[in-house]
Amino acid sequence: MPSLKDLRNRIASVKATQKITKAMQMVAAAKLRRAQSAAEAARPYAERMEVVLGNLASGITVGPETPRLLAGTGADQVHLLIVCTAERGLCGAFNSSIARLARDHANRLLAEGKTVKIICVGKKGYDILRRQFAQNIIELIDLRSVRQIGFDNAEQIAQKILGRFEAGEFDVATLFYSRFRSVIAQIPTAQQIIPAQLEATGVSSDAVYEYEPEEGEILATLLPRNLTVQIFRALLENAASEQGARMSAMDNATRNAGEMIKKQTQTYNRSRQAMITKELIEIISGAEAL
Amino acid sequence: MATFNFELVSPERVLFSGAVDAVVLPASEGDMTVLSGHAPMMTTLKTGFLVVTSTPGNGTRVLVRGGFADINQNGLTVLAERALPAEELTHEILDKEILQAEMAWDATNDPVARQAAESAIAQLREAKEALTY
Numbered sequence: 001m002p003s004l005k006d007l008r009n010r011i012a013s014v015k016a017t018q019k020i021t022k023a024m025q026m027v028a029a030a031k032l033r034r035a036q037s038a039a040e041a042a043r044p045y046a047e048r049m050e051v052v053l054g055n056l057a058s059g060i061t062v063g064p065e066t067p068r069l070l071a072g073t074g075a076d077q078v079h080l081l082i083v084c085t086a087e088r089g090l091c092g093a094f095n096s097s098i099a100r101l102a103r104d105h106a107n108r109l110l111a112e113g114k115t116v117k118i119i120c121v122g123k124k125g126y127d128i129l130r131r132q133f134a135q136n137i138i139e140l141i142d143l144r145s146v147r148q149i150g151f152d153n154a155e156q157i158a159q160k161i162l163g164r165f166e167a168g169e170f171d172v173a174t175l176f177y178s179r180f181r182s183v184i185a186q187i188p189t190a191q192q193i194i195p196a197q198l199e200a201t202g203v204s205s206d207a208v209y210e211y212e213p214e215e216g217e218i219l220a221t222l223l224p225r226n227l228t229v230q231i232f233r234a235l236l237e238n239a240a241s242e243q244g245a246r247m248s249a250m251d252n253a254t255r256n257a258g259e260m261i262k263k264q265t266q267t268y269n270r271s272r273q274a275m276i277t278k279e280l281i282e283i284i285s286g287a288e289a290l
Numbered sequence: 291m292a293t294f295n296f297e298l299v300s301p302e303r304v305l306f307s308g309a310v311d312a313v314v315l316p317a318s319e320g321d322m323t324v325l326s327g328h329a330p331m332m333t334t335l336k337t338g339f340l341v342v343t344s345t346p347g348n349g350t351r352v353l354v355r356g357g358f359a360d361i362n363q364n365g366l367t368v369l370a371e372r373a374l375p376a377e378e379l380t381h382e383i384l385d386k387e388i389l390q391a392e393m394a395w396d397a398t399n400d401p402v403a404r405q406a407a408e409s410a411i412a413q414l415r416e417a418k419e420a421l422t423y
Contacts, residue, residue: 041303048369052360151301210331212319221334232301
């Protein structure tokens, strides 16, 4: 049976924790709003890009002239997984669910006898994946010093990936991130980015388009840019998802702390009352004995 | 004068959206003006000023870097990797961009990339000159 002082201390510590989680929840809510509007502002660009590329790709038949970013290297042996996670923890299952998706994917590929290479964007995913795939991880990209993700960050990552692709280090690249659906729903997603998967929209087929310079040349300049845009979008979605996940995780934690405080206060009051009763009985029985 | 729909989109935000009279584009094969009823076409852009005219005799200048323009029956869409309205532009920003382009030039030995970086530097210098007026 803990003493009254122990109970008081415990209540005080849970209260302090509750204050922290509450503050974290509010910070996450404010950051979420910013991240969400950034993700929404980036959407038109990515959508336009997709439409234009779809139009271009639908007019091109895959041949030896097709850029390798679209047609692939012709092999399917070496896979690159780009795992985007958060830099910080305390955001529920956010990091672990992305890492789990990547791990399952990697295990499947390894079982098929393929070679797997991993680039981690964000420290948390690296921490999780390092345990199993220490020799597969080729790079860790740290974005901790970045407050608001800009296009430049995505560009740097894209340049690194493109450099490796040009050097023939891998055949297929897949991007792992969490898609932001709502504050309570974030969906871990795997998206193949090299070779690019474009949906032919076929909208413009009736209009006669003029291309300046040639169609193939435009496509060749657009494909690397599309890679950057896809990564940028993934990073923004990830940032919004992270804040959403943290917000709901901290909301839960605050609620749990509240329940715990309630329960412990009850125990505390009960034992205090028992103590008083006990003392009263002692006094009364002492008086009676006289 | 007939107007058409123009959208200027950068990865981070939509900079302009609305009806305009004319837009001068720094297309990669030479500057071009787009008026309403232009034939559908697509072109890549070089670094330079894009001039938007929404009322006669009045133009807004925007510096665009690396992008492309898509003209179709719905209007003109410019997707620019980097877009800075002339009002937000200062010599410092341009100097930074020039430095970046020069670093890109230093970083590569590929003649095509070098040429691209070279022309970007020249265009940025030109933009810096033009800004003074």
